[in-house]
Amino acid sequence: MRTDGPQHDFSGNLDAGALRARVLEHVDHAAGRRRGQMNRHLLGVVAAGLTVALSAGGCGKGSSSSDDSDGKSIKFVAAIYDEKAQPYWDALIKKFESKNSGYKVNLEMVDWTQMDAKVKTYVQTKQVPDVLNYNAFSDFARDGLVYKASEVVSPATLGDFTPTFVEQAKYNGEQYGIPFISSARLLFYNKPLFAKAGITGPPKTWNEVRANAEKIKKAGAIGYGLPLGPEEAQVEFYSWAMNNGGGWVDASGKWAINQKANVDTLAFLKDLNKSGLTQPNPESTDRKTVFNQFAQGRIGMSIGGPFTKAGFIEPVTKNLDFGVAPLPSRSGNEHNTPGVMDVLVAFKKAGGKNKDAIKKFLDFVYQKENTSKFLTTEGFLPVTRSAGDALSADPYMKQFVDALPASRFAPTSNPAWSAVAGAVKQDLGASVADDDPKKVLDKIQETAEKAG
Amino acid sequence: MRDLKTGRRRAATSQAPRPSLPRRAGRALTPLLWLGPSLALISVVVLWPVIEMVRTSLQDITSSGVTVGYRGAGNYRDLFDEDGLIPVVLRTLLWVGGIVAVTMALSLALGQLLNARFPGRRAVRWAVVVPWAASVLMTALIWKWMLDNYSGLVNRVLLDLHLIDEPVNWLAHPAEAMLWMMWVAVFVSLPFTSFVILAGLQTIPSEVYEAARVDGAGPLRTYVGITLPLLRPAILIASIINVINVFNSFPIIWAMTGGGPGHDTDTTTTFMYKMAFYDQNVGESGAMAVVNFVLILVMVLMYLRAARWREEVR
Structure with a gap:
C-alpha cells in the first residue's frame, strides 16, 4: 500500500501560521473598529491564502545533488526491502571503500512506495544515479539511458548469472539488466485449519481448491485469501492464469491478455468470491491484510513468496504451523510458479567516465559471500549459480529454490510492461467483484496495445 | 504682477x-x-x-x-478519451461541495460556541485546534484502522450497539468509503474554518447587538439579520480556501482507499497521480494537472461572482 505521495497540504496547514497570525492579530485589533478596516484585513488574508493554497497545487521537483565527475565517486540508489537493507549496504560499502582506496560510493536508500516517483524524477531532472536497484530496466534500455551489462561487470560475474534470469534481463537481444534478487510464489496453507476441516493434504487441482475452501468455511474460517487489490494484483492473477494455460502474451510474444484461458481464470476466482469462499472484497485487499489473517489462523490458503514467512507471518504468530505446496492448476498436471526478478542498472553518465568505478563496485557486490548474505538476510532467491547452494540448506527456502527452474516471468523485457502492470493493478480487481471479467481484460488489452 | x-x-x-x-x-x-x-x-x-x-x-x-x-494537444486528447474522466470530475465536484458545505455549517455552530463565554473556553478552543496540528496523513491512517473490516473500532462499536449484524468492510464499498473520507476531510477542515468564523464573530461590534436587543429582536432574528450578514467576509474567505484545499486534497484518499476499488473513489488529484505512476504517463498526468488548475480557478471565480465579493471586500 502506498501511504505517501506529493505532500499536498490539506486544511490549510501550509498557510496555517500566516493565517492564524493574521486572524489573531485581527481579533486583537478588531474590537471597536469600523468594518472597512476589517475588510481590508480580510482582503489581505484572502490574498495570502489564495497565493499559498494555489501554489500548493503545483508539483515540486525533488532535488538530489549531482556528483562530481572524477569517475571515482558513484551514487547508488538502493531499495528498502525492509529495515535490514540499509545496514547491509552500509557495511558492504565500507568494506568496498577500504579495499579500493580513492573510490567512493554514495548510498541513497529509497522506500519501494516512493521508488517509482523518485526514479521518474531522477530521469526527468537528468540527475540519475550511477547504479539503481529497481524492478524494471527495459524502458531505460529503449531510451538509451543505461549501459549494457557487459560494459559494467566483468565476464566472470556475467557468466555466473543463471541463464533463466539473463533471458529476462534482455532488451532487443542485449542484456541491460543485471539480475539482483529473485523470488517465486507457492501455496501457503494452515495445517491445523486443514486438520479441523478434515482435509488431508494441499490441493493439486482447482476443484480441490474450491472443495477445500468450502470445508474450511464450514469449519468457521475463510477458505482462500485472494489479494487482488492494487498492491500486487498482477502476480496473484498470473499465479492462477499460468496454471490454466493463460498468461500475458501469446507464443509470438504479442499481448494476449484477454485470451479465453485468462477470462476463465477470473471466472473461477469470481465464483470463489461470490460463493463466500474468499475474504470479503478481494478487489481492495492487499497481501499484508491477507497474511495477517492467515497468521491468525483465520484463512486456510493463500499464495505467498519466500519473504512471506519472515515478513508477514512471524511478526504476527511466531510458530504458526503452516505448509508450503506447489501452486494448484486447473488440470492438476502442471504446477508453474511465477518468477519475479529485481535488477541493478547502471546509468550512462559523464561520457562513460563512471564505468570503471561501477564495474569495480558491481563485481564486489556479486562476490559470492556478499550476495548470499543479502539473500539470507532479506529472504530472496539467488540469481547467480554460486549463491544458490547457500540457501538450499534452509528447508523452507529450498522449496522456493527448487521451484525456480520451472518459473515463468511476466514480460518485463517489454518496455510497455510497467504500464500494463499499472493498468492491471488498478482495474483487474473489479472483475471478481461486480465487473465482467471479459470486459475488464479487454480494456487492459487495449491499454497494452496502445503502450506498445 | x-x-x-x-x-x-x-x-x-x-x-x-x-x-x-x-x-x-x-x-x-x-x-x-x-x-x-x-x-x-x-x-x-x-x-x-x-x-x-x-x-x-x-x-x-x-x-x-x-x-x-x-506533442501538442495529444496529451489532452488522450485525457479526454479516458472513460474514467467524467465520473472522476463529477465525484470531485461532489467531494468539494459536500465537504465545504458541511464544514461551513458545522464551523458556524462551533465558532458561535467558541465565542460564547463559559468556564473552560480556553480548553475547548485548544481542543478544536488539535486536529489542525496533527498530520493529515496520520489522521487518515488512524481512521483507516478504525474502519478496518477485521479489527476496526467502528465495526466493534456498531456491533456492540447492535446497529449492524456483521462487520462492514467500509472502505471497500465506494459509496460508504466516500462518505467516511468526506467525514475525515470535514474533521480536518473544521479547526481552520471555525477559527476564521470566530475571528469574524469577534469583529462584530457589541453596539449592534445592543441596538437589536433594544428594538426587540429575538435570537433567531438577531442571528439572521445581524450575525450572518456581518460574517459574510469571513465565510467567504473560509469557503474559498477550503474549496482549494479540499480540491487538491491527496493524503486522505490516498491513505484510506488509494482511489479504489478501480477508480471508484478517485478525485482528479489521485487520478492524476495514478496516471503518472501506474499508467507511466507523465504527459497526460500533466494535462490532468492543468485541467485541475483551471477547474479550481473557474470554481473560485464563479463562487466569488455569486457571492458578489467586490461589494463585500472593499
Missing part, C-alpha cells in the same frame, strides 16, 4: 537642475526594493511551477521519464 509671478515661477522651474539620470532611475526603482522579494517569491513559488506544469502537459514523455519532444 501676475505676469511677473508666473514668469518668475517659470524661470525657477527651468533653472532648477534636473535630477541626474542615475538618480531618476534609482527613484523609479525604489519601489522594486519593497516589491522585489514578494515578486520573486510569487514568480518562483507560483508562476514557475504553473509554467512548468503547462509545459509538461504539452510534452511527449516516455515511460522512463525522458522528454522526447512536444
Whole structure:
C-alpha cells in the first residue's frame, strides 16, 4: 500500500501560521473598529491564502545533488526491502571503500512506495544515479539511458548469472539488466485449519481448491485469501492464469491478455468470491491484510513468496504451523510458479567516465559471500549459480529454490510492461467483484496495445 | 504682477537642475526594493511551477521519464478519451461541495460556541485546534484502522450497539468509503474554518447587538439579520480556501482507499497521480494537472461572482 505521495497540504496547514497570525492579530485589533478596516484585513488574508493554497497545487521537483565527475565517486540508489537493507549496504560499502582506496560510493536508500516517483524524477531532472536497484530496466534500455551489462561487470560475474534470469534481463537481444534478487510464489496453507476441516493434504487441482475452501468455511474460517487489490494484483492473477494455460502474451510474444484461458481464470476466482469462499472484497485487499489473517489462523490458503514467512507471518504468530505446496492448476498436471526478478542498472553518465568505478563496485557486490548474505538476510532467491547452494540448506527456502527452474516471468523485457502492470493493478480487481471479467481484460488489452 | 509671478515661477522651474539620470532611475526603482522579494517569491513559488506544469502537459514523455519532444494537444486528447474522466470530475465536484458545505455549517455552530463565554473556553478552543496540528496523513491512517473490516473500532462499536449484524468492510464499498473520507476531510477542515468564523464573530461590534436587543429582536432574528450578514467576509474567505484545499486534497484518499476499488473513489488529484505512476504517463498526468488548475480557478471565480465579493471586500 502506498501511504505517501506529493505532500499536498490539506486544511490549510501550509498557510496555517500566516493565517492564524493574521486572524489573531485581527481579533486583537478588531474590537471597536469600523468594518472597512476589517475588510481590508480580510482582503489581505484572502490574498495570502489564495497565493499559498494555489501554489500548493503545483508539483515540486525533488532535488538530489549531482556528483562530481572524477569517475571515482558513484551514487547508488538502493531499495528498502525492509529495515535490514540499509545496514547491509552500509557495511558492504565500507568494506568496498577500504579495499579500493580513492573510490567512493554514495548510498541513497529509497522506500519501494516512493521508488517509482523518485526514479521518474531522477530521469526527468537528468540527475540519475550511477547504479539503481529497481524492478524494471527495459524502458531505460529503449531510451538509451543505461549501459549494457557487459560494459559494467566483468565476464566472470556475467557468466555466473543463471541463464533463466539473463533471458529476462534482455532488451532487443542485449542484456541491460543485471539480475539482483529473485523470488517465486507457492501455496501457503494452515495445517491445523486443514486438520479441523478434515482435509488431508494441499490441493493439486482447482476443484480441490474450491472443495477445500468450502470445508474450511464450514469449519468457521475463510477458505482462500485472494489479494487482488492494487498492491500486487498482477502476480496473484498470473499465479492462477499460468496454471490454466493463460498468461500475458501469446507464443509470438504479442499481448494476449484477454485470451479465453485468462477470462476463465477470473471466472473461477469470481465464483470463489461470490460463493463466500474468499475474504470479503478481494478487489481492495492487499497481501499484508491477507497474511495477517492467515497468521491468525483465520484463512486456510493463500499464495505467498519466500519473504512471506519472515515478513508477514512471524511478526504476527511466531510458530504458526503452516505448509508450503506447489501452486494448484486447473488440470492438476502442471504446477508453474511465477518468477519475479529485481535488477541493478547502471546509468550512462559523464561520457562513460563512471564505468570503471561501477564495474569495480558491481563485481564486489556479486562476490559470492556478499550476495548470499543479502539473500539470507532479506529472504530472496539467488540469481547467480554460486549463491544458490547457500540457501538450499534452509528447508523452507529450498522449496522456493527448487521451484525456480520451472518459473515463468511476466514480460518485463517489454518496455510497455510497467504500464500494463499499472493498468492491471488498478482495474483487474473489479472483475471478481461486480465487473465482467471479459470486459475488464479487454480494456487492459487495449491499454497494452496502445503502450506498445 | 501676475505676469511677473508666473514668469518668475517659470524661470525657477527651468533653472532648477534636473535630477541626474542615475538618480531618476534609482527613484523609479525604489519601489522594486519593497516589491522585489514578494515578486520573486510569487514568480518562483507560483508562476514557475504553473509554467512548468503547462509545459509538461504539452510534452511527449516516455515511460522512463525522458522528454522526447512536444506533442501538442495529444496529451489532452488522450485525457479526454479516458472513460474514467467524467465520473472522476463529477465525484470531485461532489467531494468539494459536500465537504465545504458541511464544514461551513458545522464551523458556524462551533465558532458561535467558541465565542460564547463559559468556564473552560480556553480548553475547548485548544481542543478544536488539535486536529489542525496533527498530520493529515496520520489522521487518515488512524481512521483507516478504525474502519478496518477485521479489527476496526467502528465495526466493534456498531456491533456492540447492535446497529449492524456483521462487520462492514467500509472502505471497500465506494459509496460508504466516500462518505467516511468526506467525514475525515470535514474533521480536518473544521479547526481552520471555525477559527476564521470566530475571528469574524469577534469583529462584530457589541453596539449592534445592543441596538437589536433594544428594538426587540429575538435570537433567531438577531442571528439572521445581524450575525450572518456581518460574517459574510469571513465565510467567504473560509469557503474559498477550503474549496482549494479540499480540491487538491491527496493524503486522505490516498491513505484510506488509494482511489479504489478501480477508480471508484478517485478525485482528479489521485487520478492524476495514478496516471503518472501506474499508467507511466507523465504527459497526460500533466494535462490532468492543468485541467485541475483551471477547474479550481473557474470554481473560485464563479463562487466569488455569486457571492458578489467586490461589494463585500472593499
